[in-house]
Each structure stands twice: as structure tokens, then as C-alpha cells.
Amino acid sequence: AQTVTQSQPEMSVQEAETVTLSCTYDTSENNYYLFWYKQPPSRQMILVIRQEAYKQQNATENRFSVNFQKAAKSFSLKISDSQLGDTAMYFCAFMKDDYKLSFGAGTTVTVRA
Amino acid sequence: KAGVTQTPRYLIKTRGQQVTLSCSPISGHRSVSWYQQTPGQGLQFLFEYFSETQRNKGNFPGRFSGRQFSNSRSEMNVSTLELGDSALYLCASSSGAPLNEQFFGPGTRLTVL
Numbered sequence: 419a420q421t422v423t424q425s426q427p428e429m430s431v432q433e434a435e436t437v438t439l440s441c442t443y444d445t446s447e448n449n450y451y452l453f454w455y456k457q458p459p460s461r462q463m464i465l466v467i468r469q470e471a472y473k474q475q476n477a478t479e480n481r482f483s484v485n486f487q488k489a490a491k492s493f494s495l496k497i498s499d500s501q502l503g504d505t506a507m508y509f510c511a512f513m514k515d516d517y518k519l520s521f522g523a524g525t526t527v528t529v530r531a
Numbered sequence: 532k533a534g535v536t537q538t539p540r541y542l543i544k545t546r547g548q549q550v551t552l553s554c555s556p557i558s559g560h561r562s563v564s565w566y567q568q569t570p571g572q573g574l575q576f577l578f579e580y581f582s583e584t585q586r587n588k589g590n591f592p593g594r595f596s597g598r599q600f601s602n603s604r605s606e607m608n609v610s611t612l613e614l615g616d617s618a619l620y621l622c623a624s625s626s627g628a629p630l631n632e633q634f635f636g637p638g639t640r641l642t643v644l
Contacts, residue, residue, distance in 0.1 A: 451630050463621065463635035470630060509574065513629050517562065518587045521574040 422512050424522035431500045432530050438485075439495045439525045441510030447471075450514045452486065452493045457524075458506040466508070469493065500529045533558065535624050535636035543642045549610040552639045556603050556624030563605040564633060565597060568619040577620075580605055581627050609641075617643045 421444045431437035443452070454466040469477045469486050476484050481498045497504055510522040536555045544550050556563050565577040576589040580599035597607040603624075609616055619640050623633040 455635075460637075461619065462637050463623075465632045465634075468630060468632070515629055516587050517564065517579045517581070517627075517629060518576045518589070519564070519566070519574075519623075519633065520576065521566075523573050 422510050422520055422522035424510055424525050426525045427523070428526045428528070430528045430530060431497075433500055433502060435500055436496060436498045437500055437527060439497075439508055439510075439527070441493045441495070441522055443491050443493065443510075443512050445491070445512065445514070447514045450512060452484075453511040453513070453519070454482070454484070454493075454495045455509045455511060455521075456504075456506045457509065458503075463509075467495065497527070502529050502531060505529045535622060535634050537620075537622050537636040537639050539639060540637065541640045541642075543644060544612050545644050546612055546614060548612050549608065550612060550641060551606055551608045552620055552622075552641070554605045554607075554622030554624075554636060556605070556622075557634055560624040560626055560634075561603055562625045562627040563599055563603065564623045564625075565605070565607050566621045566623065567591075568621055568638070569617070574621075577607065612643045614643050617641060 423442045450471045452469045456466045457463045467479045483496045485494045507524045509524045511519045538553045562581045564579040568574045578588045578597050583599045594610045599605045619638045621638045622636045625631045625633045
């Protein structure tokens with residue numbers, strides 16, 4: 419079974435600053451997919467960014483970027499120029515070719531004005 | 532394009548009853564996944580359907596079941612409700628390939644008394 423670990427239950431960041439969320443996973447698979455999801459207080463889960471394991475290049479979506487270290491099984495998320503709307507719970511998730519997302523416990527990010 | 536809809540949004544049941552939750556995916560999406568979210572266990576995968584076929588199932592007791600109709604709408608049923616079934620039940624739809632974005636609905640909040 420795949421496990422996803424998010425070691426930071428809570429993070430706080432000043433508006434316009436940068437915050438990095440950590441995620442590690444355990445798998446014996448060589449090809450898989452990694453995701454970061456955001457769940458704001460309204461509860462609607464939204465995809466932030468995704469990465470295919472066979473791609474070396476780190477994914478970037480506007481202010482969101484990842485640092486994917488396949489050998490270390492690490493997939494961290496960097497939020498640059500943090501905005502108040504970034505306040506949410508962030509989940510790291512793993513999927514192989516079985517259509518099943520395995521989620522980490524989540525990190526609550528609070529952006530301070 | 533309309534998003535994923537889930538009905539009802541809130542539900543209160545008593546122990547021993549059964550409940551049916553409904554999920555309508557985004558038009559054109561053929562995959563529907565269900566997840567249970569609780570403070571203690573986090574987000575856990577229940578099952579995934581594609582074109583009326585269950586492709587994967589999580590580690591839940593047989594009281595949890597689901598189905599998908601020819602129009603891709605899906606229902607999940609929980610029989611003989613227990614207090615521990617109180618949770619937010621999330622439905623997600625996608626086109627069906629692993630890397631394709633899963634779009635989540637707002638969830639159904641089930642409370643078992």
C-alpha cells in the first residue's frame with residue numbers, strides 16, 4: 419500500500435512571502451502521479467498542481483511550484499507571493515494506474531495580512 | 532460547464548438506518564470516485580466507477596456500496612449506519628485517465644446519531 423506523509427500539520431506565512439509544504443511518499447512503483455490539492459474553508463477540493471513521476475522537470479502553475487525528488491520520494495509544494503486566498507488545507511496525493519488517490523493528512527496554511 | 536453536484540448536501544440519520552448519496556459528474560466525464568473525509572482518518576478512497584464498472588475499491592466494509600448509471604451519475608449507499616460513518620462524503624469526476632484532473636463536488640455531510 420502506498421503511504422503519503424505530510425509532516426507539517428500547520429504553517430503560517432505573511433502575505434507576499436513564500437511558504438514550502440513538505441510531502442514524502444512510499445511506493446515500490448516506478449510510474450505514478452503526484453498531486454497537491456487545496457481545500458479552502460468552503461470545503462470544495464481544488465487541484466493545485468500535478469506531476470508525472472517519469473518527468474524530471476518540476477511542474478509549475480503560476481505562483482505554485484513543486485520540488486520533485488524521485489529518489490528521495492519527496493514532493494514539496496512552494497507557494498510564492500502568498501495571498502489571503504491561499505488560506506486553506508493542502509493535501510498531497512499519490513496515484514498509480516489504479517485510479518485511486520491516496521492522500522496525506524494535510525497541512526493547514528494560514529496567510530496573515 | 533456545470534461542476535460536480537452532490538445531493539443532498541446535509542443529512543442526519545440514526546444508527547441502523549441506511550442512506551443513499553448521489554453524485555452527478557461534469558458532462559462528458561465517465562469516471563466517478565467517492566471519498567470519505569473524517570477528522571480522525573482523513574481522506575479515504577471508497578471506490579471508483581468508469582462506464583458503469585467498478586474499477587477499484589477501498590478498504591471499507593460491505594455496508595458501503597455504490598453504482599454508476601449509464602448517464603455516469605453515481606450513487607453510494609451505506610446500510611446499517613454506525614456512529615463512525617459520520618463524515619463528509621466527497622465525489623470526484625474525471626475523464627478516466629490517471630493524470631486527468633479529478634474535479635470534486637462540495638460533498639455531503641452525513642451525521643449519524
